[in-house]
Amino acid sequence: MGNKILILSLLLTCVSCKAQNAPDGQLQPNVSYTLCNSNATAETQRLWAVLCTEYGKRAMSGVVANVDWNTRETENVYQWTGKYPALNVFDFINIHASKDVNKQGWLDYSDLTPVTDWYNAGGVVGCMWHWQVPANNGTNYTCSPGTEPGQTSFDPSKINDPSSNEYKRMIKDIDQVAGYLKKMQKRGIPVIWRPLHEASGNTTEFEGGGAWFWWGAKGPEAYKALWRFMYDRMVNYHKLNNLIWVWNSQIGDWDWYPGDDVVDVVGRDSYYALQYPLAKEYNELLSHYPNKLICLAECGNGDEVDMSLWSKIWNEGSRWSWFMTWYDYNYNNGTSDEHQFAGEAWWKDAFNSGTVIDREEMKKLLAQ
Amino acid sequence: MNRQNYIVAFLLCSLFLAPAQALERTILLGPKTIGKAWRDNIILEPRHFVDAHPGDILTVYNDKAKGIAQGAFQNPSNWQGIAPEYGYFGIAGPFRMTLTDDILRIARTHGIAIGGHDYRILRVTLTDAADFAETIVWKGSPVKMKNDWSSSAEIAGRCFEQLNIGDGLRLHISHVEPGAACKLMDFTWNALDPSVDGVPVGGDNYTWSVWSRAPLLKLQLVGYGAQTAMRIGGKGYRLDSIGIVKQIGEVSEDLTNAQRAPREYVLQPGELFHGEKYFAPDWSGNLSVNAAPFQECTLNDVLIISYRLDDAAVATGTKAQLSIRDARWHEITGAPEPIYYPLDGTDVVYMFDPVALDKVKTRGLIVTGVGFTLTKIEILSAQ
Numbered sequence: 157m158g159n160k161i162l163i164l165s166l167l168l169t170c171v172s173c174k175a176q177n178a179p180d181g182q183l184q185p186n187v188s189y190t191l192c193n194s195n196a197t198a199e200t201q202r203l204w205a206v207l208c209t210e211y212g213k214r215a216m217s218g219v220v221a222n223v224d225w226n227t228r229e230t231e232n233v234y235q236w237t238g239k240y241p242a243l244n245v246f247d248f249i250n251i252h253a254s255k256d257v258n259k260q261g262w263l264d265y266s267d268l269t270p271v272t273d274w275y276n277a278g279g280v281v282g283c284m285w286h287w288q289v290p291a292n293n294g295t296n297y298t299c300s301p302g303t304e305p306g307q308t309s310f311d312p313s314k315i316n317d318p319s320s321n322e323y324k325r326m327i328k329d330i331d332q333v334a335g336y337l338k339k340m341q342k343r344g345i346p347v348i349w350r351p352l353h354e355a356s357g358n359t360t361e362f363e364g365g366g367a368w369f370w371w372g373a374k375g376p377e378a379y380k381a382l383w384r385f386m387y388d389r390m391v392n393y394h395k396l397n398n399l400i401w402v403w404n405s406q407i408g409d410w411d412w413y414p415g416d417d418v419v420d421v422v423g424r425d426s427y428y429a430l431q432y433p434l435a436k437e438y439n440e441l442l443s444h445y446p447n448k449l450i451c452l453a454e455c456g457n458g459d460e461v462d463m464s465l466w467s468k469i470w471n472e473g474s475r476w477s478w479f480m481t482w483y484d485y486n487y488n489n490g491t492s493d494e495h496q497f498a499g500e501a502w503w504k505d506a507f508n509s510g511t512v513i514d515r516e517e518m519k520k521l522l523a524q
Numbered sequence: 525m526n527r528q529n530y531i532v533a534f535l536l537c538s539l540f541l542a543p544a545q546a547l548e549r550t551i552l553l554g555p556k557t558i559g560k561a562w563r564d565n566i567i568l569e570p571r572h573f574v575d576a577h578p579g580d581i582l583t584v585y586n587d588k589a590k591g592i593a594q595g596a597f598q599n600p601s602n603w604q605g606i607a608p609e610y611g612y613f614g615i616a617g618p619f620r621m622t623l624t625d626d627i628l629r630i631a632r633t634h635g636i637a638i639g640g641h642d643y644r645i646l647r648v649t650l651t652d653a654a655d656f657a658e659t660i661v662w663k664g665s666p667v668k669m670k671n672d673w674s675s676s677a678e679i680a681g682r683c684f685e686q687l688n689i690g691d692g693l694r695l696h697i698s699h700v701e702p703g704a705a706c707k708l709m710d711f712t713w714n715a716l717d718p719s720v721d722g723v724p725v726g727g728d729n730y731t732w733s734v735w736s737r738a739p740l741l742k743l744q745l746v747g748y749g750a751q752t753a754m755r756i757g758g759k760g761y762r763l764d765s766i767g768i769v770k771q772i773g774e775v776s777e778d779l780t781n782a783q784r785a786p787r788e789y790v791l792q793p794g795e796l797f798h799g800e801k802y803f804a805p806d807w808s809g810n811l812s813v814n815a816a817p818f819q820e821c822t823l824n825d826v827l828i829i830s831y832r833l834d835d836a837a838v839a840t841g842t843k844a845q846l847s848i849r850d851a852r853w854h855e856i857t858g859a860p861e862p863i864y865y866p867l868d869g870t871d872v873v874y875m876f877d878p879v880a881l882d883k884v885k886t887r888g889l890i891v892t893g894v895g896f897t898l899t900k901i902e903i904l905s906a907q
Binding site for chain 2: 262293295296305306362428430431432433436459460461462464468484485486487489490491492493494496
């Protein structure tokens with residue numbers, strides 16, 4: 157291999173990637189996108205390089221699992237369009253019921269088959285975590301903060317108190333999830349990792365708003381401490397170098413941002429996903445986080461409006477690095493004829509727009 | 525009278541004295557789309573309930589229900605649930621309501637509104653109570669469902685041997701507290717279908733109608749023996765017994781007295797509203813338009829609001845106001861004080877400025893006002 161080729165190859169796989177095609181519009185990111193973990197694995201760097209190179213040109217398509225540990229939603233997209241989305245995001249929502257820790261469990265996160273099958277087929281792996289803790293009634297698990305029996309008074313600020321039960325619980329859960337992520341790392345699988353999402357809820361949107369997950373219930377300082385603790389525990393203690401860290405921004409929650417050194421991508425979740433407000437929100441995020449990729453971490457039809465077609469979202473000027481549509485349990489169960497969040501017409505438009513990367517294309521991009 | 529005449533007379537008397545054949549009668553013929561966000565409803569006219577009796581059953585046949593679809597039976601005079609348990613409930617097939625004295629009192633005066641979101645009404649029927657026969661299949665020790673959802677009753681598979689598609693499983697309940705809810709689960713503790721995952725209950729019974737094979741299969745998985753096939757949980761009520769209800773009457777095809785749903789109007793390109801919406805003198809009327817139809821608006825577009833004046837209100841003033849569709853309903857232009865558009869019978873023509881355009885494209889629009897009937901709102905390009 158000649159020196160020039162070697163240098164080119166190194167440049168392609170380097171951790172720091174220059175945006176080749178900055179998003180259109182008034183704001184143009186003008187900095188290098190750099191992974192915050194300088195020890196990221198080669199596979200993670202490669203995925204990161206592709207994401208950075210494609211940013212502004214095309215968006216990676218994605219779906220979330222049907223609740224937890226499967227690729228069920230990707231089959232819907234394939235049935236509708238003949239193509240698979242590039243990204244499938246698994247959810248650690250039911251780790252308390254995983255067979256490796258619970259004999260009565262109904263799923264097994266320690267069995268990586270759904271993940272490896274997806275990855276080996278060329279798919280990008282994402283993970284998120286609806287982190288359920290024991291509810292106040294002592295029997296259920298929940299993410300919802302509050303004093304009702306079915307809610308939880310779990311206090312995230314106890315991450316600063318190693319003697320507390322909450323601290324021990326958080327350590328135990330983080331370590332359990334880290335174990336699954338470590339297995340992925342050992343198999344060479346990079347993971348787009350989005351924990352502790354939507355933390356501020358609608359706290360900053362209107363008077364009387366609040367957090368809807370316990371990790372946001374004690375305000376931004378407790379939340380940021382928990383994020384940074386998790387980052388440290390996973391990256392420095394567990395040596396997880398296969399993670400691309402995605403932080404979820406809610407409207408106006410600038411005080412909740414954990415910091416440039418522990419966040420790679422800033423995401424937005426929207427179920428009021430109309431093209432105009434989305435473009436405004438994208439530009440707002442870009443102006444606040446100019447050195448981060450911006451993604452549409454969750455999207456779909458909402459209670460009030462149906463999501464705009466992807467082609468319209470793109471034409472309005474927003475340049476999300478990727479999107480992830482939400483699952484419809486009832487549709488997947490056969491008890492609903494119409495997908496609640498993003499159905500056939502939406503996906504056909506997305507793939508026909510020429511601005512979306514499917515699994516086959518992503519496979520080729522990663523192999524280059 | 526000879527013997528032959530006696531026989532004829534006897535047969536005629538038998539014919540007239542025999543109980544009338546129970547029938548399921550159609551009282552409303554759709555389709556009527558119940559769209560997103562609780563915007564739509566249809567009112568069953570009071571005349572349908574003049575001869576109805578407590579125990580008669582209203583059935584709403586529907587289609588196009590999304591997984592999140594919810595139904596509601598409401599009192600049209602205040603738009604509250606016609607009984608607490610009918611304020612909202614999940615939909616998995618046709619849904620029913622058993623008429624009570626209280627419900628009939630409202631229905632005979634105001635009618636019954638059917639609302640909710642994300643489904644389409646095809647037909648509404650009224651069936652005599654006598655059309656249904658019930659067999660009690662479980663009467664164990666009553667189970668009190670505590671408010672923390674921790675209690676449940678275990679029902680053996682043999683209780684469901686006679687349960688078929690089209691039947692109802694009636695839970696006889698008592699000691700019902702405000703906010704009572706029921707959850708019907710298979711033996712693995714999963715809800716039998718989304719419509720029974722915490723469904724509000726009230727009165728003295730709740731009937732779950734079986735409209736598909738899927739929940740029956742779940743119940744049959746454990747066989748029809750003594751093993752637990754169903755778990756019934758919830759909160760705020762006591763489960764006393766369970767019966768299987770079968771419809772034994774016939775269905776009438778007579779549509780003579782059926783109410784017809786208004787023809788469904790499809791908005792034309794640019795139209796945001798078409799119909800009749802009354803704005804009373806007390807400012808109680810409003811029309812909400814979400815941001816979706818404004819997405820491609822530009823400063824070259826104008827909003828045309830057409831209306832008919834309420835003659836009785838002309839003397840006291842007729843006017844309209846345009847607000848941002850958010851929690852505060854601020855003036856659409858961003859002005860601190862509301863701007864009123866006096867109405868004289870001619871269309872209101874509103875030209876967007878950049879602030880207002882941004883607001884309608886982001887949030888949407890609320891039209892309020894007094895003394896007129898709104899007939900149309902449309903966006904026209906000025907070019």
